[in-house]
Amino acid sequence: MLPEFYQFHHPTKMIYGAGLASDFSHELDALNARSYFMVSDHVINGLGLLDSIREGIEQGGFTITGTYLDVPQDASITAVEEISRLATETGAEGLIAVGGGSVIDAAKAANFTFSHGGDLIEDYSGAGTLTEPLKPLVVIPTTAGTGSECTLVAVIYDVENKVKLAFSDGFLLPRLAVLDPVMTQSLPPKLTASTGMDALTHAVESYVGVDTSPHSEALAVAAIELIFNNLVKAIEDGDDLEARGAMLIASNIAGTSFSHSMVGCVHSMAHATGGLTRVPHGVANGILLAHGMEYNFEECKEKYARLAYFMGQDVTGLSVDDAARKAIQAVRDLHKKMHALGAMPLNLREAGVKKENLKAIAAAAQEDGTTVYNVREVVAEDILVHLQNAY
Amino acid sequence: MPVFESSEKFNEVLGGFFRLLGDTPEIADKLLASKLIIRFNYTDPDLVLVIDCSGEKIEVRSGDMDTKAIVDMKMSSDIAHKFWFGKVNLTMALTRRQMIAKGPVPKILKLLPAIKPSYAMYPKYLVENGYGQYNIH
Numbered sequence: 053m054l055p056e057f058y059q060f061h062h063p064t065k066m067i068y069g070a071g072l073a074s075d076f077s078h079e080l081d082a083l084n085a086r087s088y089f090m091v092s093d094h095v096i097n098g099l100g101l102l103d104s105i106r107e108g109i110e111q112g113g114f115t116i117t118g119t120y121l122d123v124p125q126d127a128s129i130t131a132v133e134e135i136s137r138l139a140t141e142t143g144a145e146g147l148i149a150v151g152g153g154s155v156i157d158a159a160k161a162a163n164f165t166f167s168h169g170g171d172l173i174e175d176y177s178g179a180g181t182l183t184e185p186l187k188p189l190v191v192i193p194t195t196a197g198t199g200s201e202c203t204l205v206a207v208i209y210d211v212e213n214k215v216k217l218a219f220s221d222g223f224l225l226p227r228l229a230v231l232d233p234v235m236t237q238s239l240p241p242k243l244t245a246s247t248g249m250d251a252l253t254h255a256v257e258s259y260v261g262v263d264t265s266p267h268s269e270a271l272a273v274a275a276i277e278l279i280f281n282n283l284v285k286a287i288e289d290g291d292d293l294e295a296r297g298a299m300l301i302a303s304n305i306a307g308t309s310f311s312h313s314m315v316g317c318v319h320s321m322a323h324a325t326g327g328l329t330r331v332p333h334g335v336a337n338g339i340l341l342a343h344g345m346e347y348n349f350e351e352c353k354e355k356y357a358r359l360a361y362f363m364g365q366d367v368t369g370l371s372v373d374d375a376a377r378k379a380i381q382a383v384r385d386l387h388k389k390m391h392a393l394g395a396m397p398l399n400l401r402e403a404g405v406k407k408e409n410l411k412a413i414a415a416a417a418q419e420d421g422t423t424v425y426n427v428r429e430v431v432a433e434d435i436l437v438h439l440q441n442a443y
Numbered sequence: 444m445p446v447f448e449s450s451e452k453f454n455e456v457l458g459g460f461f462r463l464l465g466d467t468p469e470i471a472d473k474l475l476a477s478k479l480i481i482r483f484n485y486t487d488p489d490l491v492l493v494i495d496c497s498g499e500k501i502e503v504r505s506g507d508m509d510t511k512a513i514v515d516m517k518m519s520s521d522i523a524h525k526f527w528f529g530k531v532n533l534t535m536a537l538t539r540r541q542m543i544a545k546g547p548v549p550k551i552l553k554l555l556p557a558i559k560p561s562y563a564m565y566p567k568y569l570v571e572n573g574y575g576q577y578n579i580h
Contacts, residue, residue, distance in 0.1 A: 057535065178514070178545040179537040218549055220537070263534065314534065421549035424534065429556065 058265040061222060062308055064202050066229045068301060070293050073150075073192050073232040074104035077112020083188040083227055085146035087115040089139035091159040092150040093123045096194055099238050102150060105192065109148070117142035123151065126209035126216075127158035132172060135162035146188035149226075150235075152247075153198030156191050160206035160224050163189050173210075179220040189226040194235045196286075196299035197247025197334055199254060199307015201229040218421075231304060233296035241287045244299075245395035246334030248283040249387070251275065251303040253318050253337040256345065256383075258310040259359065260352040261425045268313035275306035277362040280386065287395050316426035317417070318344030321439060324416035331403045338396050339403060342383045343438040349376065351427040356380065400443045410439045446521050446577060450488040453520050454505050456574050457485075460527065461494055463568055464561055465501030473557035474501055479550055482512035485520045514546035528579050529562030 067076060080088075088109065092102055097119075106116050118138055123131045135158060139147060147166065149159035164176040167186040175181065191201040200206075206219045239247070252275075258264065259272035278298045285295035321344060322336035345356065356376035360367045363382040367375035390396040397403040405413075414436035417423070423430040447453040464470050474496045483492045493507040504510070518526075522541050525531050533555060536542040544551060569578050 057539075059538070175545075177547065178543070179548045180540050180543045181545055215547070216549075217547065220548065263532075419553050421552035424552045424555050 055263075055265055058263075058267070058312075060265065060267040060312060062202070062225075064225050064227065064229050066202070066231060066304060068231040068297065070233050070297065073101075073230055073235050074108040076228075076230050077109050077114055079228055079230075080109070080112065080114055080190070083146060083190070085144075085188045086113075087117050087144050088146045088148045088190070089117050089135070089142060089144035090119040090148045090150065091123065091135055091155055091162070092119065092121055093155055094121050096151050096155075097121050101194065101235060101238075105148075105150060116148075117144040123155045123158045125154060127154040127161065127207070128209050128211050129172065129217075130211070131158050132161045132208055133165070135159065136164075136166040136172075139166045146190065148190045148192070150192045150194060152193070152195040153200045156193065156198070156200040157206040157208065159189060159191070160200070160226070161208050161219055163187060163224070164219070173217065176219055176221075177217050180222075182221045182223045184223070186223050188228070190228045190230065191226040192230045192232065192235060193300065193303070195239060195243065195247045196236055196296070196303040197250035199251065199303050199310070201226055202304055202307045203311040205311070229304065231297070231300045233293045233300055236296050236300060237290060237293070239290065241290070241393060241395040244287050244290065245283070245390040245393075246332055246338055247303070248279060248286065248299055248334075249338030249341065249390070249396070250334035251299070251306045252279045252283070252383070252386075253322075253341050254310040254315060255279065255302070255306040256341060256359065257315040257318055258306065258313040260348060260355045260427060261313050261316050262427055263425055264313045268309045271305045271309035272313075273359065273362045275302040275309065276359060278302035279306075280363050280382070283386065284389050284393070287390060287393055314425040315422050316344070317347055317423065317428070317430050317435065319422040320417040320420035320426065320430050321413065321435065323420045323422065324413045325400070325405065328413055328416060329403075329405045329409055331400070331405060335397060335403055338387055338390070339398075339400055340439075340442055342380050342387065343442045345380045345383065346441075347435060347438050348426065348428050349380075352376075400439070405443070407443060410436060410443060414439055445487050445519070446524050447488055450490045453485065453488050453490050454492070456569070456577065457490070457523065457527075458492060458503055458505055459572065460565060460568055461492065461501075461503040463564065464558070465503065467560075467564070470558060470561055471501055474554065475499070477550060477554055479514060479554070480510060480512045481514045481516060481551070482507070482510070483523065484515065484517045485523055486517070487519050487521070490520065512546070514544060514548075514551055516542060516544050516551075518542040524577065525579065527561065527565040529559075530579065
């Protein structure tokens with residue numbers, strides 16, 4: 053059945069190719085900006101990834117007015133304000149973000165005040181606060197998971213009040229995303245696994261959520277197939293550029309999918325787990341995905357049965373229930389493979405969660421904003437059973 | 444042609460409904476737990492309503508522009524009316540810019556399950572209080 057209404061909006065131009073990050077300046081001609089301020093972090097800089105990007109841009113006749121490297125693990129208000137101030141002071145006309153989700157989100161949020169002035173929280177925190185476009189933002193992801201280069205949301209951590217602030221606006225979408233597998237080549241196996249499982253969770257939850265559409269579903273299944281075919285390869289051999297590239301693309305299209313259809317109870321549990329125990333988001337998603345699928349089994353089994361095929365399962369002649377079970381088992385098997393490779397904890401206990409935390413995690417999961425998009429009501433007592441299974 | 448003919452009538456109907464929610468423990472307890480102060484800026488007809496959940500009791504104040512709201516929401520009166528019938532998907536309305544929210548949107552989204560029972564209450568409230576002509580069938 054088709055939704056009564058839906059829209060698909062994806063103004064970010066995506067270019068893909070190995071080595072493209074050092075050779076994309078011709079794309080900047082279309083962006084109406086000659087000078088860019090670069091946002092990244094010390095790890096990326098230490099790996100020498102910024103040098104070739106800078107050279108390529110400058111050879112194309114564009115200017116890099118400065119670089120900010122102090123983006124913390126969770127993009128902070130301080131970092132966002134500094135980026136905006138420095139970009140303005142150095143006379144930049146656009147921003148280039150090179151990094152993972154935090155770096156990209158910091159640059160996206162900085163673009164509010166960099167473009168239009170004002171106060172980040174007072175004027176822009178919320179949804180749909182902009183009436184005019186932002187200055188050009190170019191994004192080069194160095195992880196394959198968040199999909200932040202193609203989502204209309206930026207999440208910033210308010211250190212003082214210990215809360216995450218969400219900014220959501222169609223104008224936040226970057227103008228250009230450069231997907232270069234060379235930029236993810238040095239990503240260690242553990243980060244490759246956790247970010248990859250984050251992308252898989254985006255795709256699965258987007259496919260089965262309450263706001264799905266034919267567009268978001270098509271993207272989700274494409275992402276799922278790419279991830280099942282390439283994630284383990286990328287973990288086993290980080291230099292496999294084909295697998296790295298496939299994961300970057302999968303992350304991008306899963307991001308585009310969930311940017312339209314949102315995520316559900318796996319993210320509710322992962323947000324709660326991360327908030328209370330600091331387990332990294334991708335790790336929590338990786339451990340909890342199969343359990344969240346179990347939670348929604350009755351409501352989603354027809355869709356799971358279809359997903360099983362894209363997860364490489366032979367479902368010929370199987371009942372809907374059995375085919376759906378195969379999809380969940382495929383997710384479990386993928387997770388176990390990553391555990392066997394030493395790339396991911398097997399369960400919440402191994403991830404450092406204490407058993408006495410589970411009740412609080414279940415309560416926080418029930419309160420998470422993502423529960424709105426889950427097909428089944430997220431009730432703490434019911435979700436606790438699945439958290440215990442994941443323990 | 445908007446559903447409500449005047450700001451006064453809209454204030455009477457919607458303000459009254461918010462007060463009813465404030466007197467319904469099943470809903471009010473969860474709203475009070477959120478501690479939120481929400482300012483609704485309605486247009487066509489224009490009305491400002493502040494729903495203050497920061498105290499021990501929910502307060503509904505019309506025309507209050509002085510209180511510092513945690514979340515500011517802007518929408519047409521027709522969209523607001525339709526919302527309370529459960530006929531507006533909040534997240535979709537935000538995407539379509541039928542609603543604009545300033546402030547911590549996740550805190551608003553978290554309240555959606557809590558206010559679910561109100562969708563059944565609204566049409567009943569309209570009939571019982573002589574506003575049956577505004578019902579959507």
